[in-house]
Amino acid sequence: MDGRTPSNDRTRHLVPALTGLGLGLAALGPGLAPGFVLSYDMVFVPDPAFTPMTFGLTGTVPRHVPSDAFVTALATVVPADAVQKLVLLAIFVMACTAAASLVPSRRLLPRLAAGVCYAWNPFVAERLLLGQWALLLGYAALPWVMAAAARTDEPRGGRRLVRALIPAAIGGFAALTVSALAALTVAMVTGAGAEAGTSTGTGTSTSRWAGRAKAGVRVVAAVVGLSLSWLVPGLLRPAGMPEDGGAVAAFAARADTPFGALGSLLSLGGVWNGETVPAGYGAPVTATIWLLLIGVALAAYLRTGRGMGLGAAGLVGFGVAGLAVMAGGVLEGLIDLWAGFAVLRDGQQYVAPLAVVVAVGLGMAADRAAEARLPMVAPAAVLAPLLLLPTLAWGAAGELRAVRYPADWAHARQIIDGDRAPGDVLVLPWAAYRSYPWNHGRRVLDPLPRYLHRRVIVNDAVTVAGRAGTTVATEDPRAVRLGRIAATGAPPAATLRDAGVRYVVVDAALTANAPSGGVEVLRGADLAVYRIDGARPDPEQRVPVVPVVVVWAAVCILVFWSTLASRTTLSLSLLGGIHPHNSRRRVN
Numbered sequence: 001m002d003g004r005t006p007s008n009d010r011t012r013h014l015v016p017a018l019t020g021l022g023l024g025l026a027a028l029g030p031g032l033a034p035g036f037v038l039s040y041d042m043v044f045v046p047d048p049a050f051t052p053m054t055f056g057l058t059g060t061v062p063r064h065v066p067s068d069a070f071v072t073a074l075a076t077v078v079p080a081d082a083v084q085k086l087v088l089l090a091i092f093v094m095a096c097t098a099a100a101s102l103v104p105s106r107r108l109l110p111r112l113a114a115g116v117c118y119a120w121n122p123f124v125a126e127r128l129l130l131g132q133w134a135l136l137l138g139y140a141a142l143p144w145v146m147a148a149a150a151r152t153d154e155p156r157g158g159r160r161l162v163r164a165l166i167p168a169a170i171g172g173f174a175a176l177t178v179s180a181l182a183a184l185t186v187a188m189v190t191g192a193g194a195e196a197g198t199s200t201g202t203g204t205s206t207s208r209w210a211g212r213a214k215a216g217v218r219v220v221a222a223v224v225g226l227s228l229s230w231l232v233p234g235l236l237r238p239a240g241m242p243e244d245g246g247a248v249a250a251f252a253a254r255a256d257t258p259f260g261a262l263g264s265l266l267s268l269g270g271v272w273n274g275e276t277v278p279a280g281y282g283a284p285v286t287a288t289i290w291l292l293l294i295g296v297a298l299a300a301y302l303r304t305g306r307g308m309g310l311g312a313a314g315l316v317g318f319g320v321a322g323l324a325v326m327a328g329g330v331l332e333g334l335i336d337l338w339a340g341f342a343v344l345r346d347g348q349q350y351v352a353p354l355a356v357v358v359a360v361g362l363g364m365a366a367d368r369a370a371e372a373r374l375p376m377v378a379p380a381a382v383l384a385p386l387l388l389l390p391t392l393a394w395g396a397a398g399e400l401r402a403v404r405y406p407a408d409w410a411h412a413r414q415i416i417d418g419d420r421a422p423g424d425v426l427v428l429p430w431a432a433y434r435s436y437p438w439n440h441g442r443r444v445l446d447p448l449p450r451y452l453h454r455r456v457i458v459n460d461a462v463t464v465a466g467r468a469g470t471t472v473a474t475e476d477p478r479a480v481r482l483g484r485i486a487a488t489g490a491p492p493a494a495t496l497r498d499a500g501v502r503y504v505v506v507d508a509a510l511t512a513n514a515p516s517g518g519v520e521v522l523r524g525a526d527l528a529v530y531r532i533d534g535a536r537p538d539p540e541q542r543v544p545v546v547p548v549v550v551v552w553a554a555v556c557i558l559v560f561w562s563t564l565a566s567r568t569t570l571s572l573s574l575l576g577g578i579h580p581h582n583s584r585r586r587v588n
Contacts, residue, residue: 013097015108016115020096023119024089027128029394031088035402036081037395038444040276040433042131044084045451046405048072055552056233057543058455059477061242063173065230066555067134068450070170081402088133094140094167095119099356102143102310103363107370109378114363117297118143120385122256122269122281122290123348123355125392129276129399131444132349138168138175139352142182146356149183150190150309152218153211161222162562169226169555173234177343180223181320182313182353187215190309225558228551236548238541241339242475248332250470251346252324257287261325265318267291268355270348272464275443279391279399290388294358300368301361314357320350403439408508408524409451415521415529416503417453423502423535424455424478428513430486432459436507438526448505455540457482457501478540493517493532500538504530 031037036044054069056062074083099118100111119140127136144164151157161183168179189212224231234241253261253270256277264270264282267290271277281287302311323331324347334341344350362381369377391397416425425448433443449456461474474480482499485491493515496504506513506528514520518530 013101016097016100016112017093019112019115020093020119021089023096023116024092026393027092027120027396028085028088028400030398031395031400031402032085033402034081035404036084037088037400037402038131038439038447039129039400039442040131040273041445042133043445043447043450044071044080045447046080046410048075048080048450049453051453052542053449053455055548056230056237057545057548059237059239059540059542060449060460061237061475062230062233065172065233067137067170067172069229087137088128091133091136091140092119095124095136098141098143099359100363102147102356102360103367105363105367107367107378109382110363110367110370113366113378113381114359116382117362117385118355118359120389120392121355121358122267122278122389123351125278125281125389125396126256126269126271126273126276127349128392129278129396130271130273132174134171135175135178135349136171138171138179139355141165141167142179142352143356143360145179145183146186146310146313146353149186149215149219152187152215158218158222159562159564161219162226162558165222165226166559166562169229169559173227173230173343174346174349176223176227178317178349178352180219181350182317182356183219183223184216185313185316185353186309187219188212189312226555229548229555232547232551233543236543238543239475239477242342242473247464247470247472248324248328248335248345250464250472252328253321253348257282257291258284259287259291262322263291265321265325265348265351266354267294268351268358270321270351272346272348278389279397281389281391286388293362293384293388296365297358297361299361300365301357304364310353310357310360314354317350317353320344321347321354323347399442401440405447405451406438406524406526408522408526411524412505412522412527412529413452416505419502419531421502421535422500422537423532424457424500424538425452425503425505426482426486426491426496426501427456427458428486428504428506429489430459430483432462434507436526454503457486459483459486478538489513491515496532497535500536500540501532502535504532506530 025032048071050069050072052058053060054072056065071083071087078086096115096119100115103111103114105111124136141164145161145168148157148161148164152161165176165179168175251272253265254272254274255261255264256269256271256274257264257267259267261270267287269277269281323344331341331344335345366378366381395401427446427448432446434446435441435443446458449458457476457478459474460476460479462472464470474483485495485499490513494517496515504515504518508523508525508527514528515530515532518532520528521531522529
């Protein structure tokens with residue numbers, strides 16, 4: 001048997017989807033138990049509620065928009081811990097299915113080789129450990145985005161592109177920025193071939209450039225439209241967008257293999273946080289084999305002569321990923337010139353398009369081997385990523401485990417949210433990340449801003465360990481004003497009262513941080529809560545509500561419009577509607 005499958009789209013995508021589900025189950029392991037997986041930026045809470053922070057209306061930078069709203073909406077019908085598991089499993093299902101769909105072969109194993117490689121690699125492992133599920137949501141759909149970007153000139157091409165971008169739009173600014181860069185590159189290189197006459201070679205230079213410009217405009221329009229939910233609150237933020245060009249070095253790619261920072265990026269690793277590298281990854285032997293495998297995949301992709309679109313996106317992404325390493329001063333200058341360039345600071349995330357090229361190339365190499373009657377190559381290509389990165393399995397070798405929030409937390413929320421008196425909540429000690437004993441000591445971004453339904457003030461400055469103690473400055477204006485007071489460890493109640501603080505929540509083991517003069521209302525094994533009587537409401541400047549409501553309505557209309565293709569649903573259009581075999585022009 002040659003592993004060929006029927007041409008029916010549903011059947012064609014079923015096996016890769018089930019394979020992706022199996023990979024997700026294997027990767028999450030103990031994280032599938034009841035409770036929540038809390039790791040660095042991955043913060044899910046029980047019974048989340050829609051609050052001003054959910055929509056970016058407070059003074060915080062709206063990095064969590066609209067992903068928090070998406071999770072909260074799902075949690076109204078499904079338990080919140082089940083929502084987290086469904087989202088994480090969906091990442092693996094989409095990633096495997098999307099990458100498999102781009103391999104121009106009817107054979108099953110070559111397409112599975114691409115799907116497994118794309119869903120199981122150092123990029124996925126490191127970002128999962130870093131807790132960046134929202135970024136991975138966009139990553140999972142990136143192959144579909146790149147396919148759709150090459151066909152924007154076709155009937156319903158704009159709708160197809162918007163549909164493909166929906167997972168990235170849910171993920172927010174980082175996921176959408178990565179997808180936008182890849183889609184724009186593909187569209188400018190190959191997205192207007194039919195429109196400009198380049199498919200037959202009859203187009204003039206002017207018509208080709210005009211076609212490329214139109215394709216680029218379509219991509220920009222789709223991306224901007226889907227970005228409005230976080231773009232408008234960011235632009236209307238009273239404190240403006242934060243600028244910190246000096247943090248470029250802190251978030252630059254780092255070497256997690258013997259091949260340096262650039263070699264690690266080429267290997268699809270190189271995350272800035274050395275604590276989120278999978279156990280055992282980067283050993284000389286396995287790292288060398290993995291890099292050789294990537295070389296074979298890239299060579300196979302380029303050899304087919306189909307490398308212009310996806311290949312260009314992979315090259316551009318790799319260049320952006322290495323910018324902070326090769327020209328950090330240039331990037332610092334760009335950020336100082338305009339804060340928006342800070343999206344390029346975390347460079348490693350931009351190797352995502354390269355991961356698409358590698359995965360598709362590996363599938364093509366396996367397909368050529370099958371044509372040459374080398375029967376063992378395709379199965380080996382499917383298994384290679386799993387064998388070379390075994391510690392992604394079982395919750396990244398036990399790092400990702402489900403835990404339950406302690407009873408003290410629920411009691412604290414009952415007290416604080418049940419109080420109708422005005423005032424905010426201050427969290428001590430003054431740090432952004434916590435290492436709770438009940439979370440097995442694993443670091444996690446403070447969950448209280450999402451757990452409580454009041455405005456919560458935490459120190460959102462981030463110190464990057466291992467980078468000479470580099471600290472990214474505080475961004476929340478409330479945290480900036482209260483920083484000096486909170487950093488003293490035990491701020492006086494009178495000062496907090498004047499600052500509009502109604503409650504102070506302190507880790508139970510650190511009672512020295514209790515505010516002097518506060519009324520203790522809860523003392524448990526995990527936290528303590530103190531009330532500040534007579535707190536005056538703080539006249540905090542917030543983002544206007546009306547523009548945010550308008551843009552949310554506009555985004556919902558755009559998403560609904562994208563699903564209006566005849567006889568299709570959103571899920572079916574994503575799984576089958578953007579496969580290159582469904583088009584008169586394949587992805588280059």
